[in-house]
Amino acid sequence: MEKTEKAIKHGAGRRSFLKKGMAATVGAGLLLNGNSTLAEEASGHLDAGDASILRFLAAAEILETDLWQQYNELGGIQDKEVPGGTGNPAYTAAVSVLDSDMAQYIHDNTEDEMTHEQFINAYLASKGADTVNLDHFRVLPSSEATGAQQIGRLTNLMQLSVDTTWYTRYRSRTKNPDFGDSFPQAIPTIATGQHPAIPRSDADTSDANHLQAIANTAGFHFATIEQGGTSLYASLAQRVTSLEVLRIVLSIGGTEIMHFQTWQDKAGNAPPLKDGDVVFPNLNAPPLGGEDFQTNLIMPEPTIFLSRHFPPCSIIRPTETKGVAMGALKFLSSSNLFLGQSKAFFAYLTDLAEDADEARRL
Ligand SMILES: [Fe+2]
Numbered sequence: 001m002e003k004t005e006k007a008i009k010h011g012a013g014r015r016s017f018l019k020k021g022m023a024a025t026v027g028a029g030l031l032l033n034g035n036s037t038l039a040e041e042a043s044g045h046l047d048a049g050d051a052s053i054l055r056f057l058a059a060a061e062i063l064e065t066d067l068w069q070q071y072n073e074l075g076g077i078q079d080k081e082v083p084g085g086t087g088n089p090a091y092t093a094a095v096s097v098l099d100s101d102m103a104q105y106i107h108d109n110t111e112d113e114m115t116h117e118q119f120i121n122a123y124l125a126s127k128g129a130d131t132v133n134l135d136h137f138r139v140l141p142s143s144e145a146t147g148a149q150q151i152g153r154l155t156n157l158m159q160l161s162v163d164t165t166w167y168t169r170y171r172s173r174t175k176n177p178d179f180g181d182s183f184p185q186a187i188p189t190i191a192t193g194q195h196p197a198i199p200r201s202d203a204d205t206s207d208a209n210h211l212q213a214i215a216n217t218a219g220f221h222f223a224t225i226e227q228g229g230t231s232l233y234a235s236l237a238q239r240v241t242s243l244e245v246l247r248i249v250l251s252i253g254g255t256e257i258m259h260f261q262t263w264q265d266k267a268g269n270a271p272p273l274k275d276g277d278v279v280f281p282n283l284n285a286p287p288l289g290g291e292d293f294q295t296n297l298i299m300p301e302p303t304i305f306l307s308r309h310f311p312p313c314s315i316i317r318p319t320e321t322k323g324v325a326m327g328a329l330k331f332l333s334s335s336n337l338f339l340g341q342s343k344a345f346f347a348y349l350t351d352l353a354e355d356a357d358e359a360r361r362l
């Protein structure tokens with residue numbers, strides 16, 4: 001244990017040294033292919049670890065806002081709170097098959113992410129700490145379907161691999177990812193390959209079955225994103241030092257849990273269908289159904305927590321804190337959410353994630 005901690009500390013110290021060295025070199029204008037994003041960020045009056053955690057969360061919130069904005073432009077409600085698109089009636093109708101209130105929920109989730117992003121950056125700035133701005137990386141194409149703004153995006157919702165293991169993970173009574181357990185996909189056919197979660201153009205809206213497959217994919221992706229936020233905040237909270245920053249992380253993290261809970265309920269309403277290789281099975285009928293698949297089992301089943309010696313407990317999971325920021329970044333990258341992004345984009349996000357993972361509670 002002590003050895004591991006020493007190794008982490010040594011690694012962190014070496015990395016900080018390299019970063020400071022890099023910053024100095026960039027400052028002197030000597031590094032020809034220098035990447036200034038690797039310069040050490042300022043923490044102002046905040047504990048350096050707290051500032052790093054908040055910066056990674058700010059980046060995550062900016063990315064969430066970008067993807068939710070795309071969903072809202074096509075399938076949500078356009079108003080002063082969430083301006084941008086003009087709506088795609090066919091996609092909105094297909095999404096509403098999962099719940100007649102989907103457009104409102106998409107709108108509200110989008111607005112929540114915008115406020116998370118703005119609040120965290122404003123808080124960092126109020127403490128004299130560096131904030132996060134990803135505008136430079138808004139280079140990915142928009143959907144060409146009716147309703148979408150034609151602007152550069154940070155995220156790609158048109159070629160996704162949607163991990164749906166959260167579905168069985170929250171229904172398991174015996175397994176927990178923090179114990180190294182893995183979980184079956186609820187919808188294996190969208191977990192690999194590339195699938196649109198929004199119409200790429202109006203051509204995607206002409207076949208009702210194909211459009212429903214896209215809407216179903218979105219319905220599962222909503223929960224995939226928000227369960228990630230649910231675990232990320234709970235995991236990072238364990239390494240926050242200031243009580244006020246802990247309050248921020250717990251309070252924002254709680255709304256991610258509320259989002260996930262809503263989407264988990266709606267995903268189960270995705271109508272069974274087959275569209276080419278994509279299959280949305282009836283999750284309530286054999287060979288599925290039962291504890292692991294029954295769609296109305298939307299409260300977290302009690303499972304093992306901390307130690308097998310304790311009685312099972314209903315919890316969010318995972319909440320292991322070690323390496324969680326890099327884990328979140330890798331999880332999102334492996335879903336193709338950033339497909340087409342530049343090396344500089346990944347370098348910057350990796351840097352923010354590594355800094356967050358180096359944070360230690362003092
Ligand atoms: Fe958020």
Ligand SMILES: [Fe+2]
Nearest residue numbers: 064226229256
């Ligand atoms: Fe979220």
